[in-house]
Amino acid sequence: MASSSNSYNSPCAACKFLRRKCMPGCIFAPYFPPEEPHKFANVHKIFGASNVTKLLNELLPHQREDAVNSLAYEAEARVRDPVYGCVGAISYLQRQVHRLQKELDAANADLAHYGLSTSAAGAPGNVVDLVFQPQPLPSQQLPPLNPVYRLSGASPVMNQMPRGTGGSYGTFLPWNNGHDQQGGNM
């Protein structure tokens, strides 16, 4: 991997895009390989190379890969949807959470109803061994698009973020699953 940043090898996607020499200490080289030119093109268009350089320099080295992948995801979302970016995906997911919570509440109401109904029947010959297994979520009614609350909710899953290449982030595109509008792959 270190050899990929040498001057006699091909430059990284960033230096190729910016038409400059890829130095051994290039901060982009580990995360923007030359075979993924679109990844950097999107990040550069939305965030700007100097902004990304500043952002990466402020992070610890072991955090930069996740940061680049999340920036690439957001940049691609912004390129696809210049108005809403990845906030459109967040809004879609929030509506999903809201809908599922309502369905769960209705199912729990059904369970309560049948529990009372069975006990009201007073059938002496039967052993009523009802176990109410469902556990409703703690009362986390999600306020719509509140950055502070949204991010505090995000922190428990910080360690569980997938650490693959940009390709693995394709699984995080909600409209690939829920929306039929988008064609799909990059």
Place this chain on the structure above:
Amino acid sequence: MKESSRKQGAASPCAACKLLRRRCAQDCVFSPYFPADEPQKFANVHRVFGASNVNKMLQELPIHQRGDAVSSMVYEANARVRDPVYGCVGAISSLQQQIDVLQAQLALAQAEVVHLRVRQSTNFPGHGLCPDSPSSSGSPSSKQVSPQDNKGMFSHMDIVDEASLGESMWSC
């Protein structure tokens, strides 16, 4: 009115021009969305996206879409400032995990509902006298109403689906 006030210098510059230390022109792209009394709003957007990038992105959009674009960029910039590693992707991941948990719980609850309905219907033929059961209609000893019960359950579920939830995306 705006012209005269701007030319006279009575109007203060928008938050963007104030931060960038430049003159706020009459046709400033930022001024409708970054008022002077919200300096942090533009500061975060400038830090994450860069003023020239935001300017370019707004210029490429029709005017009636720029407000939403600014709101979403403000949201993303705030998320990135608070979490420089994951930004909005952290929120997306959290929501996806919540969906997984809710779907699992819903599947359990629905399976339990079906189980209780089947048990209730199969218990009735064994007893000739069941006048107390409120959910039974007619003579239970001669009925096998499982399919109808299933229909009832699903038709009940259909009521829960809301096609038009509130479209208010911005609550900043």
